[in-house]
Amino acid sequence: MGFTKRPTFRVERDSCRCIDCGVCVRQCANEVHYLDIDTKEVLCDSTNCSNCRRCVELCPTGALAVWGAPQETSGNAAWAVHDIRAIQAQANSGGILLTGMGSDRPMPGYFDRMMLNASQVTNPSIDPLREPMELRTFLGRKPTVLQLDDKGKPVDLPPQLELDVPIMFSAMSFGSISLNAIKSLAAAAESENTYYNTGEGGLHRDLYPFGKNTITQVASGRFGVNIDYLNAGAAIEIKIGQGAKPGIGGHLPGEKVGQGVSETRMIPLGSDAISPAPHHDIYSIEDLTQLIFSLKEATEYTKPISVKIAAVHNVAAIASGIARAGADIIAIDGYRGGTGATPLRIRDHVGIPIELALAAVDSRLRDEGIRQEVSIVVGGSMRHSADVIKAIALGADAVYIATAALISLGCHVCQKCYTGKCNWGIATQNPQLVKRLNPEIGARRAANLLRAWKHELKEMLGGMGINAVESLRGNRLMLRGVGMMDSELRILGIKAAGE
Numbered sequence: 001m002g003f004t005k006r007p008t009f010r011v012e013r014d015s016c017r018c019i020d021c022g023v024c025v026r027q028c029a030n031e032v033h034y035l036d037i038d039t040k041e042v043l044c045d046s047t048n049c050s051n052c053r054r055c056v057e058l059c060p061t062g063a064l065a066v067w068g069a070p071q072e073t074s075g076n077a078a079w080a081v082h083d084i085r086a087i088q089a090q091a092n093s094g095g096i097l098l099t100g101m102g103s104d105r106p107m108p109g110y111f112d113r114m115m116l117n118a119s120q121v122t123n124p125s126i127d128p129l130r131e132p133m134e135l136r137t138f139l140g141r142k143p144t145v146l147q148l149d150d151k152g153k154p155v156d157l158p159p160q161l162e163l164d165v166p167i168m169f170s171a172m173s174f175g176s177i178s179l180n181a182i183k184s185l186a187a188a189a190e191s192e193n194t195y196y197n198t199g200e201g202g203l204h205r206d207l208y209p210f211g212k213n214t215i216t217q218v219a220s221g222r223f224g225v226n227i228d229y230l231n232a233g234a235a236i237e238i239k240i241g242q243g244a245k246p247g248i249g250g251h252l253p254g255e256k257v258g259q260g261v262s263e264t265r266m267i268p269l270g271s272d273a274i275s276p277a278p279h280h281d282i283y284s285i286e287d288l289t290q291l292i293f294s295l296k297e298a299t300e301y302t303k304p305i306s307v308k309i310a311a312v313h314n315v316a317a318i319a320s321g322i323a324r325a326g327a328d329i330i331a332i333d334g335y336r337g338g339t340g341a342t343p344l345r346i347r348d349h350v351g352i353p354i355e356l357a358l359a360a361v362d363s364r365l366r367d368e369g370i371r372q373e374v375s376i377v378v379g380g381s382m383r384h385s386a387d388v389i390k391a392i393a394l395g396a397d398a399v400y401i402a403t404a405a406l407i408s409l410g411c412h413v414c415q416k417c418y419t420g421k422c423n424w425g426i427a428t429q430n431p432q433l434v435k436r437l438n439p440e441i442g443a444r445r446a447a448n449l450l451r452a453w454k455h456e457l458k459e460m461l462g463g464m465g466i467n468a469v470e471s472l473r474g475n476r477l478m479l480r481g482v483g484m485m486d487s488e489l490r491i492l493g494i495k496a497a498g499e
């Protein structure tokens with residue numbers, strides 16, 4: 001016996017406003033709207049609606065609305081409707097439940113319970129409109145002693161990434177998102193002098209011109225990795241884990257491996273792209289050291305090497321090992337980090353919040369006296385500039401954003417990326433859908449987002465009486481906790497509000 005698939009969302013059409021123009025029929029890749037041949041009326045079947053809101057936004061008469069559908073079961077305090085639905089779906093399919101984007105569980109976020117300081121009488125605030133504010137950030141190993149040449153310029157500096165704003169676009173592969181989405185982010189990174197990250201999908205030939213703003217990733221599948229790829233970017237990131245699926249690999253189904261993805265990943269057309277859970281040549285910190293130095297050798301020590309991990313238990317000890325293995329940057333992805341496709345249970349139940357992971361890592365590296373040997377970049381649900389500034393005060397050098405960047409391109413966080421039918425042309429390889437995202441417009445919008453956050457960062461810094469982001473880094477005195485337990489305050493290394 002199977003359970004009938006019931007709609008999660010209900011599409012409502014206001015017949016007084018609808019002019020049967022058919023825009024919604026053409027815009028919905030889930031075939032929710034259809035034209036009744038006999039009556040010439042546009043109708044709909046809500047069953048497959050993902051609430052991506054494409055039809056709502058594009059309906060020329062504002063005739064459409066999408067609501068949460070009433071559920072046939074109300075659940076109770078112990079059994080939530082979504083848990084009952086999940087069991088029904090698994091009883092139907094016998095398979096794991098897939099989802100996209102970051103966890104949407106109502107787990108309290110620590111950023112929301114941390115408040116920033118502001119100057120009042122002494123150490124007055126700075127007006128960022130009239131006084132210079134420095135957001136420039138350098139990522140990479142810092143020397144313990146600065147050697148200067150006879151003109152006073154530093155010599156023998158380890159390779160650094162230079163960012164005008166301490167925000168980068170996180171790893172999203174060609175395959176999981178469209179080439180137009182990546183082009184948008186690459187161009188925005190170039191215009192704002194920051195970086196985007198290829199993810200594990202290789203580097204499409206159209207993206208080579210953006211090399212100086214590119215971080216190329218080396219993941220367990222080694223898709224698209226060759227010497228040209230390694231040399232094309234400004235830095236290389238070894239991906240060990242990601243927040244949305246710590247401890248497991250990835251799988252890009254063959255139907256998404258079209259000509260472009262196949263060439264870029266260097267895999268046969270239409271074949272499944274499997275990223276194993278581990279790197280098959282890394283079983284110890286010594287093995288990781290070998291890979292880090294192989295990549296440094298291959299690129300003649302010109303590029304910083306980052307190692308990306310998921311925030312998990314013992315993350316501080318893991319980060320210490322990575323720093324000692326020779327990494328120049330450690331990227332940590334919190335449990336709310338997004339993805340194109342992940343098993344629901346892994347996404348929602350594995351890993352730890354980025355705030356705790358970051359504070360623990362920064363404290364450990366400081367305690368061990370090796371903090372300057374490595375930069376820390378964090379990601380996993382940076383929703384706005386206040387999250388960014390709190391992350392920096394907790395100890396991050398810079399942050400990665402991904403979901404926020406995709407929202408700037410049009411994403412409405414429907415979490416159905418894994419279906420490959422993204423109506424906004426982002427998480428899809430369908431040529432008809434891909435062309436809905438104009439990379440020039442996308443680049444402008446993503447750059448606008450960075451510029452807007454940059455203004456806000458300066459405002460908040462100025463309010464604290466600080467004129468350079470460097471002076472905020474790890475300055476936890478600028479944070480106070482509200483409604484936290486002593487153990488949480490201790491790990492975060494901050495005082496309670498009022499103290």
Ligand code: SF4
Pocket residue numbers: 013017018019020021022023024025042058059060061062063064
């Ligand atoms: S897009 Fe709007 S006006 Fe056009 S058919 Fe759909 S509901 Fe009606």
Ligand code: SF4
Pocket residue numbers: 011027028029030031032033048049050051052053054055056066423
């Ligand atoms: S899936 Fe998106 S485009 Fe289709 S009906 Fe639902 S909201 Fe509209």
Ligand code: SF4
Pocket residue numbers: 052100101406410411412413414415416417418421422423424425426427
């Ligand atoms: S990228 Fe597309 S499919 Fe994924 S959440 Fe955003 S709108 Fe939905």
